[in-house]
Amino acid sequence: ELKVEQNPLFLSMQEGKNYTIYCNYSTTSDRLYWYRQDPGKSLESLFVLLSNGAVKQEGRLMASLDTKARLSTLHITAAVHDLSATYFCAVDVLNTGNQFYFGTGTSLTVIP
Amino acid sequence: EPEVTQTPSHQVTQMGQEVILRCVPISNHLYFYWYRQILGQKVEFLVSFYNNEISEKSEIFDDQFSVERPDGSNFTLKIRSTKLEDSAMYFCAIASGRNAEQYFGPGTRLTVT
Numbered sequence: 309e310l311k312v313e314q315n316p317l318f319l320s321m322q323e324g325k326n327y328t329i330y331c332n333y334s335t336t337s338d339r340l341y342w343y344r345q346d347p348g349k350s351l352e353s354l355f356v357l358l359s360n361g362a363v364k365q366e367g368r369l370m371a372s373l374d375t376k377a378r379l380s381t382l383h384i385t386a387a388v389h390d391l392s393a394t395y396f397c398a399v400d401v402l403n404t405g406n407q408f409y410f411g412t413g414t415s416l417t418v419i420p
Numbered sequence: 421e422p423e424v425t426q427t428p429s430h431q432v433t434q435m436g437q438e439v440i441l442r443c444v445p446i447s448n449h450l451y452f453y454w455y456r457q458i459l460g461q462k463v464e465f466l467v468s469f470y471n472n473e474i475s476e477k478s479e480i481f482d483d484q485f486s487v488e489r490p491d492g493s494n495f496t497l498k499i500r501s502t503k504l505e506d507s508a509m510y511f512c513a514i515a516s517g518r519n520a521e522q523y524f525g526p527g528t529r530l531t532v533t
Contacts, residue, residue, distance in 0.1 A: 339519060343524075349526070349527075350525060351511065351524040353523065356521050396463060406518045407453070407465040407476055408453075408522060413462050
């Protein structure tokens with residue numbers, strides 16, 4: 309069974325600090341997606357990583373993918389309160405159809 | 421970014437009743453998906469749909485679930501006899517191609533009492 313694990317599950321950080329969320333997955337894949345979810349809301353696409361070594365940045369968030377290590381990271385730089393949300397990674401495994409396997413989620417709270 | 425609407429936004433139903441959740445993609449996309457998210461948990465795949473047939477389904481998608489695209493526009497998820505454990509957020513997603521980025525609708529909150 310494919311597993312997609314994130315850590316930490318819960319993260320409380322002060323504004324202005326940096327931190328990294330990790331997403332590990334248990335099978336070969338070169339497609340990984342990051343989504344943001346606000347409470348009671350839908351999933352907002354943040355990053356699409358389609359190859360080994362891919363790095364994407366948007367504002368205070370930067371995502372990277374290491375397919376050999378089966379690891380993706382979401383790095384937060386100088387956190388602000390507006391970044392408080394739950395972040396999910398999702399893995400797309402070729403040849404298994406077209407379902408996404410979602411990680412366990414990381415609930416981020418940025419404290420003023 | 422493609423738009424997807426879902427109706428209703430919230431559905432309350434009694435155990436054993438049938439519910440139909442609807443998804444309306446605003447743009448022309450070929451691949452459709454249903455996911456669910458039980459409160460506080462991760463998002464789980466239910467089913468994918470392409471060319472008017474199911475292309476893949478998960479273990480969750482048992483005989484009480486069905487999907488169809490009756491009029492070439494709406495994409496529906498039917499739960500024939502709801503159970504308490506069906507209470508969740510149900511998200512529709514669309515994609516332009518196999519293994520392409522998926523765009524999620526706002527979700528339908530289903531509460532089974």
